[in-house]
Amino acid sequence: MAVPRFAVISGAQVQDALDGREKQLVELVEAIYRLHGAGASVNPPSCFLRFPDRPTARIIALPASIGGPVRVDGLKWISSFPENVAAGIPRASAVLILNDHDTGYPFACLESSIISATRTAASAALAADWLSRGRERPTRVGFFGAGLIARYIHSFLAGTGWSFDEIGVHDLSAASAAGFCGYLERSGTTGRVTLRPDPEQLLRSSDLVVFATVAARPHVSDLSWFDHDPLVLHVSLRDLAPEIVLASTNIVDDVEHCLKADTSPHLAEQRTGSRDFVAGTLDDVMAGRVTLPAGRPVVFSPFGLGVLDLAVGKYVYDEVASSGKLRMVDDFFHELRRHG
Numbered sequence: 014m015a016v017p018r019f020a021v022i023s024g025a026q027v028q029d030a031l032d033g034r035e036k037q038l039v040e041l042v043e044a045i046y047r048l049h050g051a052g053a054s055v056n057p058p059s060c061f062l063r064f065p066d067r068p069t070a071r072i073i074a075l076p077a078s079i080g081g082p083v084r085v086d087g088l089k090w091i092s093s094f095p096e097n098v099a100a101g102i103p104r105a106s107a108v109l110i111l112n113d114h115d116t117g118y119p120f121a122c123l124e125s126s127i128i129s130a131t132r133t134a135a136s137a138a139l140a141a142d143w144l145s146r147g148r149e150r151p152t153r154v155g156f157f158g159a160g161l162i163a164r165y166i167h168s169f170l171a172g173t174g175w176s177f178d179e180i181g182v183h184d185l186s187a188a189s190a191a192g193f194c195g196y197l198e199r200s201g202t203t204g205r206v207t208l209r210p211d212p213e214q215l216l217r218s219s220d221l222v223v224f225a226t227v228a229a230r231p232h233v234s235d236l237s238w239f240d241h242d243p244l245v246l247h248v249s250l251r252d253l254a255p256e257i258v259l260a261s262t263n264i265v266d267d268v269e270h271c272l273k274a275d276t277s278p279h280l281a282e283q284r285t286g287s288r289d290f291v292a293g294t295l296d297d298v299m300a301g302r303v304t305l306p307a308g309r310p311v312v313f314s315p316f317g318l319g320v321l322d323l324a325v326g327k328y329v330y331d332e333v334a335s336s337g338k339l340r341m342v343d344d345f346f347h348e349l350r351r352h353g
């Protein structure tokens with residue numbers, strides 16, 4: 014056994030390795046959900062660091078281990094500072110550490126806000142595909158919250174074959190909504206883009222709804238907005254009142270993870286004292302263990318699993334390594350003789 018060399022991979026290198034790979038990344042995320050469902054992973058609860066003097070901010074640690082053919086351990090350490098956006102810099106920043114399976118040594122540190130957005134968007138596109146099978150495929154999408162994650166989800170939907178006749182955009186911030194519409198125009202979408210200042214209009218005019226806000230507690234509670242049984246990708250997790258959750262078919266990425274931290278499904282569990290409203294995981298749907306009844310909204314609430322970050326991070330590492338562009342820090346591990 015040898016001590017591995019330590020590499021640092023920049024955001025530019027990460028973006029280069031992931032660019033245009035939407036289909037492969039959705040397949041990778043599908044494979045990891047199946048592996049996780051089969052028990053070939055370790056994914057302890059995320060650890061939330063919060064601050065009394067900065068109540069809207071948090072830093073989350075997501076440790077994880079993947080077995081099977083991937084064989085890598087590691088940790089994502091991701092900050093969310095929503096006030097950054099007003100200052101013109103992104104809300105989230107992150108690093109990912111990869112640890113060697115045999116020695117435990119960390120062997121890479123990767124810029125990880127792009128990895129995190131990528132795995133989130135790949136998971137959303139995967140869910141949109143599986144959860145719309147057996148029903149009419151949505152042609153009208155609505156983005157509720159129009160920041161960076163909304164942009165990544167749109168580009169993953171487009172990159173995996175989705176096209177829409179109509180794209181609705183709703184955001185509390187007119188500047189965010191305008192910025193997202195600008196992105197949509199540049200993306201070459203053929204769908205008609207409509208600003209929806211009224212959230213009810215956005216909901217009622219969309220068969221596929223993507224929630225990507227930074228709301229800390231539910232702000233959508235009118236069941237009648239969901240009369241047309243849309244497919245809802247509830248990526249920001251805390252937008253829907255418990256009564257919406259309870260009236261829907263709920264699919265999560267991992268039940269233990271998702272029913273925590275005051276997510277809408279967690280609030281629904283607190284309200285009813287039971288988890289019976291959760292139909293199953295996306296892996297259950299993909300494996301045919303759960304089928305979706307017609308005549309109800311379908312809500313996918315992905316807590317976001319560290320195993321996905323690890324898998325995408327290892328994919329990036331392998332791509333950069335095979336292109337010969339790994340930047341090593343040669344003297345990183347230095348005290349290597351036990352007795353000097």
Ligand SMILES: NC(=O)c1ccc[n+]([C@@H]2O[C@H](COP(=O)([O-])OP(=O)(O)OC[C@H]3O[C@@H](n4cnc5c(N)ncnc54)[C@H](O)[C@@H]3O)[C@@H](O)[C@H]2O)c1
Binds near residue numbers: 190
């Ligand atoms: N589940 C997961 O795996 C996962 C992973 C990554 C990010 N996320 C979540 O995605 C969300 C979006 O992240 P982002 O990086 O795009 O943030 P962002 O700050 O770039 O964008 C969020 C947007 O939501 C808008 N907004 C806030 N409250 C709103 C409301 N009540 N109604 C309408 N719009 C509202 C803001 O004005 C802003 O434009 C965050 O909540 C983040 O935690 C989830």
